Amino acid sequence: MFLSSRLLAALSLSALALASCAKAETGESEPIVAGTGPATPFTSQEVATFDEPWAIAFAPGTNVLFVTEKAGALKFIDTASGTTGTVNGLPQVAYGGQGGLGDVAFLPGEASATLGGRTIYLSWAEAGENDTRGAAVGKGRLECDAPTACTIEGLAVIWRQTPKVTGRGHYSHRLSISPDGRYLYVASGERQKMTPAQDTSTTLGKIVRLNLDGTPAAGNPMAEMARQTGNPVTAEIWSYGHRNILGMAWDAQGRLWEVEHGPAGGDELNLVKPGANYGWPIRSNGDHYNGDAIPDHAEGDGFARPAASWTPVIAPGDMLIYSGSMFADLQGHALIAGLGSMALVDVAFEGESAREVTRWSFERRLRSLAQGPDGAIWVAEDGKGARLLKLIAR
Numbered sequence: 001m002f003l004s005s006r007l008l009a010a011l012s013l014s015a016l017a018l019a020s021c022a023k024a025e026t027g028e029s030e031p032i033v034a035g036t037g038p039a040t041p042f043t044s045q046e047v048a049t050f051d052e053p054w055a056i057a058f059a060p061g062t063n064v065l066f067v068t069e070k071a072g073a074l075k076f077i078d079t080a081s082g083t084t085g086t087v088n089g090l091p092q093v094a095y096g097g098q099g100g101l102g103d104v105a106f107l108p109g110e111a112s113a114t115l116g117g118r119t120i121y122l123s124w125a126e127a128g129e130n131d132t133r134g135a136a137v138g139k140g141r142l143e144c145d146a147p148t149a150c151t152i153e154g155l156a157v158i159w160r161q162t163p164k165v166t167g168r169g170h171y172s173h174r175l176s177i178s179p180d181g182r183y184l185y186v187a188s189g190e191r192q193k194m195t196p197a198q199d200t201s202t203t204l205g206k207i208v209r210l211n212l213d214g215t216p217a218a219g220n221p222m223a224e225m226a227r228q229t230g231n232p233v234t235a236e237i238w239s240y241g242h243r244n245i246l247g248m249a250w251d252a253q254g255r256l257w258e259v260e261h262g263p264a265g266g267d268e269l270n271l272v273k274p275g276a277n278y279g280w281p282i283r284s285n286g287d288h289y290n291g292d293a294i295p296d297h298a299e300g301d302g303f304a305r306p307a308a309s310w311t312p313v314i315a316p317g318d319m320l321i322y323s324g325s326m327f328a329d330l331q332g333h334a335l336i337a338g339l340g341s342m343a344l345v346d347v348a349f350e351g352e353s354a355r356e357v358t359r360w361s362f363e364r365r366l367r368s369l370a371q372g373p374d375g376a377i378w379v380a381e382d383g384k385g386a387r388l389l390k391l392i393a394r
Helices: 005-010 013-026 223-229 232-236
Strands: 042-050 053-058 064-069 073-078 084-088 101-106 118-127 133-146 149-160 172-177 183-188 206-211 237-240 244-250 256-261 267-271 308-310 316-321 334-338 343-350 353-361 366-371 377-381 386-393
Touching: 042 073, 053 101, 053 366, 053 377, 053 386, 064 101, 073 101, 084 133, 101 172, 118 149, 118 172, 133 172, 133 183, 149 206, 172 244, 183 244, 206 232, 223 232, 232 237, 244 334, 256 316, 256 334, 308 353, 334 366
Parallel strands: 084 149, 244 316, 316 366
Antiparallel strands: 042 386, 053 064, 064 073, 073 084, 101 118, 118 133, 133 149, 172 183, 183 206, 206 237, 244 256, 256 267, 267 308, 316 334, 334 343, 343 353, 366 377, 377 386
């Protein structure tokens, strides 16, 4: 089922830019001819299929994997028994373009062999007035009355992207709980509007750091600015100058990393630091789609430079930092799911920098990743009839 990594290297810059970035944003896909290549460190098992899966996450303490489907469904599968189920009590989502039901997250401190009775977080695209939309995050309680049926009780919105704008792209809305279980980090895309990423009176193009109830966390870098301006939104901001973040993960040192789409070139992997400005749309290692140049990141320009960047782009869909024992050579590495690149990209960290080690090519676009309790790597393909794959060591 795997394609040659050499094939990707042979593609032209212009062809891959179109297939990776533009296609990733519209949801279209471009077939790539299968080839042969070096052996991968894993074998792949097809476990189930879903329609437009967007996020996958294990409920801590269990073998149960939850899968969001973009049109608005939340499903789960017991990966030990194969039993599948559905979740009720979901919000109404603004489905279309890149919008719909987004991420799902659980609190690591609530790890339990019992599935029900735990906190659940969801993100989704929410409709507003006058054909506007924005990301929303909700918190509820998961209750399960049967092995195949759960309900989210008391789901309430605890955060909204501000402001709602027109269009159906760049919601980002990835969720990540800090390793100490105290804070909720939300990736908030710039909604294809560019300039709001530099405007600290909005949360577009930002990462926000919240308490678990959705209120701004104490110690956020712009809290004093928020007090002076009277704009409470500013107090949520942790970092800014982002474009379209689709992966966030923590390393063993407790550092937060994110991967985001560049425009025509310039996908970025960034080490997230409080108060840092990552430059979009003033700086990018890519260019605008119409060919207009954007100044590259440069030392001393006042913006945080990416730890790694890609031109041609990889079109990231998700990221994890591997900590399991099944793949010893991958411990501490970032694994990035490629949409247009149709690849699993292996990245090694070197201090505050990073480099691509290799990539393994797949037959279809890759949307989301999760690490299983046994160290297996779980991959959800993108689109209709997408396969859920389990990667295990050879």
